[in-house]
Amino acid sequence: MKTKHTLPWEDTPAKSERIVSAITRIASVLRSGAWQFATTEGLNPTQVDILEALRSRRAGVRLSWIAQHLGVTAASASDSITSLTAKGLIEKGRDSEDGRAVALRLTRSGQDLAARISNSVSFAHEAASDLPQSTQDALFESLLVLIGKLQQSDRFPEIRACVTCKHFAVNRHPDSETPHHCMLVDAPLSVSSLRLDCPEHDQAQTTVAVQNWRELEGV
Template sequence: MNTASMETNPPSPWQDTPAKSERIVCAITRIASVLRSGAWQFATTEGLNPTQVDILEALRSRKDGVRLSWIAQYLGVTAASASDSITSLTAKGLIEKGRDSADGRAVALRLTGSGHDLAARISNSVSFAHDAVSELPPSTQEALFESLLALIGKLQQSERFPEIRACVTCKYFAINRHPGTEAPHHCTLVNAPLSVSLLRLDCPEHDPAQTAVAVQNWQELESV
């Protein structure tokens, strides 16, 4: 008997390496943890909890105000939890309640002047992350942004990601209007070509497209 045929290949030293998808999710989780830590430190210093910090950030660019139900959905928390945080922020003079511009019977939440000042300082709590990203080569930044955008698209299509004011989900977004160019897409609101690197994830002028159109945009973006 040929003893060589009975021999087995030695185990690979890398055979226990997790799948690439697991390592990518692990990396994102660790980055999120570091950013969350920065928010915790800021919250502690200002006498806030992380949810309250998230609410201030969410309201910063929404001058027309938003409803309580929107905040709860956006942050992925219960309405009761969001309500408790909003009550506390209102008592601190950081949030005020007014009438919704779209429905005078509904209540809209907006930042006060003090709330805006504090929200502006929140970004500084994670400035180290902005600095780290800015030090990456431009090509790496662009590839990273496109990859994260694609991942957000997949999560949105699976309904595992809260609605965001992204260009891709806006009725003014015309995908691949200018194929083969550096700015293949188009924003009909400002009537100008739009490159992938300039796509926004939180645009103040966002007007939601129909769900079917948004889903189709995400899918087509993968192939552009």
């Protein structure tokens, strides 16, 4: 009895599955690079993530924010912070918005180490920069829209992105290479210039942020 052979392309996973698989593999390579470096510094994965999260948040953040941002328990985050504090990488101060609350910040040594962790994946930065500019623009815009989709389904931690900022005006200049506008600096913005982590970010109302994401993806 003859067996019907399946042609190679007939069992190809859906494109959405292949996109997620590609992102997962890239994330795995990046995480491996950072962790290999961190191991030589006596750090565990959660401690690495905390240092990277605090690097651009010089004003400091609360323990609850770190736990939520990393998707770990408060107890796990607290243990890692205690260790990092003992190593002289994190310091505790008063929260700028609530003097009764404790804010966690990187020390100078912590900032230096966080920068070195970032440099440990410089190979990925080089690979991305070698792509044609048009490919970089298209890739960034696609990833931005995907992040928006995930945020709307509550599957992505809060980020200080232009799109979710109250100073952001989506499609203020239609039919232009710089269609969006930052009202904080009063300047037009192209999609490729949008930030995912802006220190001047001021969270917009949820309904406004959702509408911004939708307009960005052309819905």
